[in-house]
Structures are given as C-alpha cells and as structure tokens.
Amino acid sequence: MIKHVVFDFDGTIVDSLGAVVDIYNExxxxxxxxxxxxxxxRALMNVPLRERIKALGVPMHRIFFIRNVARQFKQKYQTQLHLIRMIDGVLEAAERLKEQGYVxxxxxxNSEANVREYLRNREISIFDHVYSANGLFGKHRTINQYRKQHRLSRxxxxxxxxxxxxxxxxxxxxxxxxxxxxxxxxxxxLAAANPDYLIDRPQEIANVLFSETGEEI
Structure with a gap:
C-alpha cells in the first residue's frame, strides 16, 4: 500500500522552462x-543524451565539467524563482492527496535550497520533505536513501x-x-520508457493512487 508520494520539481510541479533556457544560454x-x-x-529533450550533448557543441572531453556547470546553474536558478509558475492543477492534486493521509x-x-525558498515564498506547506538528488543521474541513489530513511518497502x-x-x-x-x-x-x-502509469493531467494522480487502494475517486 502506497504511503509516500514523491514528486519531481522542475517540469512536474513547476513550469520552469523559460528560466531554465535563459540560464542555460547565459x-x-x-x-x-x-x-x-x-x-x-524541448526538441533536444526528446532525443538520447549523447545526441543532446553533440547538438549542444559540448566536446566529450568536457563532460567532466558538467558537475561544475550544474552547480553554477543551481546558483543562477535562485535569481529566477520569482518568475517560475506552478503547473495548473498540481497544488490542488497534492492537497487532495494530503487530505487522504499521504506523506x-x-x-x-535542483537544489534543496531553491525548492524550499520557492515553497516558502508562496506559503506552500503541504510537502513534508525536500531532497536534492546527487547529480543528474544519481536520483536512484537518493530514492533508495529516502526509502531506507523512512523505512518503506518498495x-x-x-x-x-x-x-x-x-x-x-x-x-x-x-x-x-x-x-x-x-x-x-x-x-x-515517455511511453517508450515503459512507466508504470502515464498521465496527462494532474487530477489523474489521485485517480492512480485511489484505484490502487480501492478508495472512491
């Protein structure tokens, strides 16, 4: 039975595309x-990573600079927080889950500091925890750490x-x-990557979870 619902931030909770592109270009x-x-x-986000890197003109020997670039990106992102809007319907969907007792x-x-500042500035307090993944491709490790910390089964x-x-x-x-x-x-x-569920509207998050528990939708 699902107890914790863990959200990505950029692209899932907030529409930060404009800010991300501006920072990237800088x-x-x-x-x-x-x-x-x-x-x-957007087009580049829909091709394999190696093709993205080639299209961006990043020499393979400079891939090791990615960590430094990511750190710089997160610092600049903080200056754009006031321009970033929430995805319509996501907050309402999250509030509905909170009412049903989900963590x-x-x-x-992104950085934990950026996310916490964004939530604080908008007086959003329904999220119990905020974690930052270790690197662009270290999210699975942070998921594992989260699960162990909260003593959750998969x-x-x-x-x-x-x-x-x-x-x-x-x-x-x-x-x-x-x-x-x-x-x-x-x-x-996304469909080609075979997720467990694929949805088009924030309201469908509750539909997925409530169907798992047999609750009324």
Whole structure:
C-alpha cells in the first residue's frame, strides 16, 4: 500500500522552462556551447543524451565539467524563482492527496535550497520533505536513501516525474512511477520508457493512487 508520494520539481510541479533556457544560454555563452530557444530546447529533450550533448557543441572531453556547470546553474536558478509558475492543477492534486493521509515529498535534481525558498515564498506547506538528488543521474541513489530513511518497502513509495531519466531511476530502485506528460518530454518518448502509469493531467494522480487502494475517486 502506497504511503509516500514523491514528486519531481522542475517540469512536474513547476513550469520552469523559460528560466531554465535563459540560464542555460547565459552559461552556454561562457563555455561557448550552442545557445537554444525554448522550441529547440524541448526538441533536444526528446532525443538520447549523447545526441543532446553533440547538438549542444559540448566536446566529450568536457563532460567532466558538467558537475561544475550544474552547480553554477543551481546558483543562477535562485535569481529566477520569482518568475517560475506552478503547473495548473498540481497544488490542488497534492492537497487532495494530503487530505487522504499521504506523506508528500519532493526529490529533485535542483537544489534543496531553491525548492524550499520557492515553497516558502508562496506559503506552500503541504510537502513534508525536500531532497536534492546527487547529480543528474544519481536520483536512484537518493530514492533508495529516502526509502531506507523512512523505512518503506518498495510498494509503499511512488514517484511522480516528467522525464525518461526519472523512469530509469525508478527502474533501478524498483519503485513504481507515474510519468506526467506536461513536462519537457513528449508522451511518445515517455511511453517508450515503459512507466508504470502515464498521465496527462494532474487530477489523474489521485485517480492512480485511489484505484490502487480501492478508495472512491
């Protein structure tokens, strides 16, 4: 029985695409990577990682700079917090889950400080925990740590995310995932990664969970 619902942040709870592209282009100018508009960014999010790196003009020998770039990105992201809006319907969906007794958490590749500041500025207090994953591809380790810290079986946690790497992380951790189509990756790409559930509207999160428990929707 599911007890904890763990959300991704960017693309799942908030629409940060504009801020992400602006920050990326600022950093791209510094490192001489290819700059992007929002449409091109979305398109690149729907191709394999190696193709993304090639299209961005990042030499393979500079991949090791990614950690430094990610740290710089998170610092710049903080200055954009006031411009980032919540996805319509997500807060209401989360509130409904909270009313039913679920523990709600955020586990993100963004920084914990950025997420906490965003929630605090908007007086959002329904999330019980906020965690930052270790690196772009270390989310499965953080999921495992979360589960152990809260003494949960794999059947007691479900993740909600908008990217194929979220699906891959959950596969590695052997926990179920609800993939959402309102983020940067399109439905076909997410479906090809074979998530446990694939939904198009925030209201459907409750439908998935309540169908698992047999509660009235």
């Amino acid at each position: 950093i791209a100018g510094q490192y001489r990577f290819t700059k992007l508009d929002q449409d091109r960014y 709600l958490s955020i586990l993100t590749s 059947e007691e946690l479900i993740y909600v995310g908008d990217e194929t790497r979220d699906i891959q992380a959950c596969r590695k951790s052997r926990v179920p995932i609800i993939a959402v189509t309102w983020g940067v990756e399109d439905r076909a790409l």
